[in-house]
Amino acid sequence: MARRMVAEMQESLSDPLRPGERHLFRISVLGEGPETLDYLDGDDILLHLSLRPATARLVVNDRIDGGWGTETGLTLPAGALNGLEVALTIGATVEVEAAGCRLRHGPLRGDLCEARRLRGTAGFSRLRPPRVTGGPWLRLDACHAPGGIRGRVGGFGEASATLHLRVAEEEVARLALPPGPGPRRFAVPAPEGLAGGAALRFLCRGTEGDEVALGEARFARRLRGALEHCGRRGARGWAAPLDAPGGPPLWLEVLVDGRPLGQARADRPRPDLAAADPDLARRGFLFHFPEPLDIPPGEDRAVTVRVAGTGIELRNSPWRLGRASASPLEPLREEG
CATH class of the missing domain: 2.60.40.3110 (Outer membrane usher protein)
Structure with missing residues (x-):
């Protein structure tokens, strides 16, 4: 019977990953189901590895904004599955080595260097700390x-x-x-x-x-972008440097009634904007409020989104969210 898949490896990545890092893991087959490892940034899976014993395949993929990408995979010798050692070399594309086989997956849809957490099933274990093979x-x-x-x-x-x-x-x-x-x-x-x-x-x-x-x-001196939607649970939109195509993604500060709630990086896919300007292909942002906003009846909240370190606000900011007052109907009175 296949075991229930439960995440056993939980590791925070306090320092950012670096291009050229080489991560080494051992995978033990503990059941019929797959053994998986995820590099996570919030809800996004920037890199997903899955060893599938039933087909003797090691599959690589990602899931960005809730959608899975195109997977690649290696077919491995059946005798090499248990105790399989896997090496990952971090970069804009990821090189995967296992049982003498090698594949290059990418270019990645997300920035793997922004991974904040590792999550894996019990079959995954890290062999030793990351080693940097690249230079500065x-x-x-x-x-x-x-x-x-x-x-x-x-x-x-x-x-x-x-x-x-x-x-x-x-x-x-x-x-x-x-x-x-x-x-x-x-x-x-x-x-x-x-x-x-x-x-x-x-x-x-x-x-x-x-x-x-x-x-x-x-170097950019002009910035553009818009706060496109805001609700009680979060805000989304896009932002980009106007006169510096290819520049780094902008960091945005999110405030509610002047109180900072956190930051969002404008690096999410925006295929709708890319049709007008290829530089806008990955300039979207999505910010989830730590808790849904509490808006009493008759009051509103002002949500401000601005470029971090500046006073530059996006178009449509501040966005006001309100809740109508409940006014009971007066009883009908008979005339005459």
Whole structure:
């Protein structure tokens, strides 16, 4: 009899995943049903692995906004299933290795580096902590005015380093990064006079003077977006940098009657907007309120959505939610 599938592995991912990380697992077949592992960001499954003993297949997929993507899979030797070791290499596409077989799944619909939690059935166990096989990396959270340039860098050991921002060959900002393990966050004010759409180059220089290029991003001075719907349970819409196509997703602050409730990242699929502008293909956002809003009769609530670190509100913000007063009917009176 197949056992009931219960999630046994629960692991929080406090640090963001990094491109090039190699995650190693062992899978034991404990029943006829599949053994599964999910990389989660809220309700989204950014990466789903399923070992299916009945068909001797290891399947890879994702589920974004409640919809499953296109799966890929490996057919494995039947004798290799129990105690199977699986290696995952993290990136925009994921490389999966098992029993001498290899597949590349992607490009991913979600950003796997945003995974916050691992959830797996009892057959999954982690062999050892993640190992980074890639070099230095850059993760941008913002690159616009007036919010500034914010993000994380890592992959260059525990020594101190210097982050350099250049436009063409001109340096527009420099920031010393303190020593220490793990990713290092940085924040740089928006450079004065920097034109919208300018290509920023990010470089890192170590203590020995070696310089490594981390990547490029377009700087935005104009932002666009709209709060499209708001109800008692949440808000949704879209936001994007207007003059920096391909720029990092915007972070949005959500407030109710001026009280901050949290943030949302505008990186969800929007195929309806992509038809008008390909850069809007993944600029949607969805924010679930921690609890449904309590709106007494005759009162309303003002829901504000603005770009994080700025005072820029989206179109249709604030959105007012109200509840009509209950007014009992007066009794009918006879005339005459």
